[in-house]
Amino acid sequence: MTNSLxxxxxxKVTIRSKGMEMHxxxxxxxxxxxxxxxxLVGESGCGKSITAMSIMGLLAPGVSISGGxxxxxxxxxxxxxxxxxxxxxxxxxxxxxxxxxxALNPVTRVGKQVEEVLKLHTNLPHAERKKMVVDMFKxxxxxxxxxxxxxxxxxxxxxxxxxxxxxxxxxLNPKLLIADEPTxxxxxxxxxxxxxxxxxxxxxYDTSILMITHNLGIVSxxxxxxxxxxxxxxxxxxxxxxxxxxxxxxxxxGLIHSVPTIEPEIQxxxxxxxxxxxxxxxxxxxxxxxxxARATARCSREHPELYEREPGHFVxxxxxxxxxxxxxxxx
Amino acid sequence: xANDILIEASHLSKTFKAPKGSVQAVTDVSLSIRxxxxxxLVGESGCGKSTLGRLLxxxxxxxxxxxxxxxxxITKLNRRDLRAFRKHMQLIFQDPYxxxxxxxxxxxCISEPLRAYGMSRNDISQxxxxxxxxxxxNREHLGRYPHQFSGGQRQRVGIARAIAxxxxxVVCDEPVSALDVSIQAQTLNLLKELQDNLGLTYLFxxxxxxxxxxxxxxxxxxxxxxxCEIGTTEQVYYHPRHPYTRYLLAATPKIGGGGEKELLTGExxxxxxxxxxxxxxxxxxxxxxxxxxxxxxxxxxxxxxxACCHPLDDKESAL
Numbered sequence: 001m002t003n004s005l006x007x008x009x010x011x012k013v014t015i016r017s018k019g020m021e022m023h024x025x026x027x028x029x030x031x032x033x034x035x036x037x038x039x040l041v042g043e044s045g046c047g048k049s050i051t052a053m054s055i056m057g058l059l060a061p062g063v064s065i066s067g068g069x070x071x072x073x074x075x076x077x078x079x080x081x082x083x084x085x086x087x088x089x090x091x092x093x094x095x096x097x098x099x100x101x102x103a104l105n106p107v108t109r110v111g112k113q114v115e116e117v118l119k120l121h122t123n124l125p126h127a128e129r130k131k132m133v134v135d136m137f138k139x140x141x142x143x144x145x146x147x148x149x150x151x152x153x154x155x156x157x158x159x160x161x162x163x164x165x166x167x168x169x170x171x172l173n174p175k176l177l178i179a180d181e182p183t184x185x186x187x188x189x190x191x192x193x194x195x196x197x198x199x200x201x202x203x204x205y206d207t208s209i210l211m212i213t214h215n216l217g218i219v220s221x222x223x224x225x226x227x228x229x230x231x232x233x234x235x236x237x238x239x240x241x242x243x244x245x246x247x248x249x250x251x252x253x254g255l256i257h258s259v260p261t262i263e264p265e266i267q268x269x270x271x272x273x274x275x276x277x278x279x280x281x282x283x284x285x286x287x288x289x290x291x292x293a294r295a296t297a298r299c300s301r302e303h304p305e306l307y308e309r310e311p312g313h314f315v316x317x318x319x320x321x322x323x324x325x326x327x328x329x330x331x
Numbered sequence: 332x333a334n335d336i337l338i339e340a341s342h343l344s345k346t347f348k349a350p351k352g353s354v355q356a357v358t359d360v361s362l363s364i365r366x367x368x369x370x371x372l373v374g375e376s377g378c379g380k381s382t383l384g385r386l387l388x389x390x391x392x393x394x395x396x397x398x399x400x401x402x403x404x405i406t407k408l409n410r411r412d413l414r415a416f417r418k419h420m421q422l423i424f425q426d427p428y429x430x431x432x433x434x435x436x437x438x439x440c441i442s443e444p445l446r447a448y449g450m451s452r453n454d455i456s457q458x459x460x461x462x463x464x465x466x467x468x469n470r471e472h473l474g475r476y477p478h479q480f481s482g483g484q485r486q487r488v489g490i491a492r493a494i495a496x497x498x499x500x501v502v503c504d505e506p507v508s509a510l511d512v513s514i515q516a517q518t519l520n521l522l523k524e525l526q527d528n529l530g531l532t533y534l535f536x537x538x539x540x541x542x543x544x545x546x547x548x549x550x551x552x553x554x555x556x557x558x559c560e561i562g563t564t565e566q567v568y569y570h571p572r573h574p575y576t577r578y579l580l581a582a583t584p585k586i587g588g589g590g591e592k593e594l595l596t597g598e599x600x601x602x603x604x605x606x607x608x609x610x611x612x613x614x615x616x617x618x619x620x621x622x623x624x625x626x627x628x629x630x631x632x633x634x635x636x637x638a639c640c641h642p643l644d645d646k647e648s649a650l
Binding site for chain 2: 043044157158159160187188189190191192193195196214215216217218220221244254255256258259260261262263268269270271272273275276
């Protein structure tokens with residue numbers, strides 16, 4: 001059944017702090033098929049980045065996987081030791097981050113930093129490694145690639161720095177690239193260039209991408225399928241087109257309607273009342289119920305399952321429970 | 332007609348000293364904002380939007396040019412008069428974490444401008460409650476500190492503080508770019524509501540074209556310290572004449588968008604060493620020898636002005 005490249009099964013991530021336990025990610029299931037771009041969207045604090053860090057085995061001290069497992073290419077990487085994980089990270093799975101300045105070492109030449117990946121994972125001699133780096137720089141459209149090999153990060157613009165990070169992530173042709181808000185820190189014309197580059201790389205290198213973002217426009221333009229997260233849970237999952245054509249979950253609908261667009265017909269922006277509760281005050285029952293206009297008494301009592309409303313379209317909301325009937329107790 | 336102009340800036344320029352020469356942050360910018368209107372300033376990082384916003388408030392001194400607010404040339408005011416005049420113009424900042432004093436309670440953050448202008452203690456507490464209601468801050472939370480608030484609530488505090496003195500002009504410098512979308516929508520609706528109820532005039536600085544489309548009456552597009560194009564939101568979004576405006580619009584990720592789009596090549600040139608002539612020419616697909624010679628002047632009609640030797644016609648400007 002599982003021919004996914006990455007399969008996250010029932011993942012739970014717990015943060016321990018000051019004797020308290022918080023569940024940052026709760027029974028998360030996520031599949032990334034080969035050759036696909038899967039989006040993970042949600043607002044700050046919904047657990048997107050912590051999910052990415054769990055895959056990479058890079059959870060901070062005090063944060064740990066407390067249940068479930070992560071399979072990559074059939075291997076259970078969530079039970080790997082750090083030493084085993086180092087064989088995978090950078091080679092088969094790699095990651096690019098939001099802020100390219102802080103992701104790069106400020107006192108090392110960027111070419112050396114990219115070359116380091118080759119040093120760790122291959123036995124190639126220096127001259128060959130250097131050639132590969134320069135070729136990769138060209139592949140990600142860094143102009144004057146030979147000169148830029150010797151540049152320090154501060155000498156490059158934000159867009160070029162992100163290209164260096166992408167070069168570093170792609171140089172060993174990984175099967176999976178995790179991109180955590182890769183364009184949030186960039187200007188729109190540069191953002192458009194980077195998104196185009198990622199689309200091209202996906203074609204040329206056959207790499208799957210897990211795209212973590214809060215920008216629904218990016219999801220719409222880049223992703224094949226979308227997972228919407230709210231407070232550590234996936235609340236809706238479907239193919240991209242479906243999510244935007246017929247969003248089911250009230251949170252997804254709210255998100256889509258609260259994005260101002262440049263399309264002509266614009267009314268008053270709808271908004272989702274209130275704000276995301278913190279992890280210490282997760283509501284019982286449906287985690288979204290306090291902000292939901294369509295919540296019923298049942299929503300604050302019981303926790304909804306992820307219902308498959310249409311083949312491939314899942315939603316965690318009682319409005320769509322088992323028989324696909326809209327249920328509501330009490331008007 | 333001329334009477335309903337609230338603020339008029341003429342030929343403003345500002346150059347900053349940098350280690351390797353100087354940065355022309357704002358070069359010869361003229362614009363005006365009518366009473367009750369929202370003018371948006373858009374452009375990429377380093378194009379001079381924030382500098383221009385600060386020049387209009389005289390938070391920095393212009394090298395040349397003037398700013399007339401309601402008949403008073405604020406660039407000519409002396410220190411004391413300027414201080415008294417400041418209550419007419421206020422600023423909302425981008426980062427609601429950095430712009431509130433962490434050791435002030437929320438009530439004292441909001442009341443600081445009132446104290447600075449010598450309002451009596453009773454009036455102050457009355458006004459703070461009023462402002463809290465206006466901006467959707469729970470009255471019971473007024474004794475709390477900023478760190479106990481979320482980003483969206485903090486921004487409400489920043490807004491309450493800015494409107495405390497009944498200003499005419501409020502400069503909003505990227506007020507929603509640090510907020511999540513659901514909170515962003517709440518904040519934008521609040522700003523609109525306040526404008527309708529209090530007759531505020533906004534200069535709205537943003538790089539997010541979706542947000543600007545929602546809130547602005549008129550839009551001014553800047554590139555490297557110069558105005559490229561200015562007009563009503565309708566004119567600029569649906570009939571852009573300057574190639575840069577069109578590329579900006581095309582580059583914005585859109586729901587339902589996708590597929591191949593025309594992209595600008597290259598990076599934003601350095602403001603320390605801007606290109607000769609038209610500053611956009613190094614990234615412009617239409618540029619020719621003429622563009623390198625002289626900076627094109629702003630021209631046009633019906634309030635729709637653009638600075639370009641090769642303006643797009645209506646067919647080309649369609650997205």
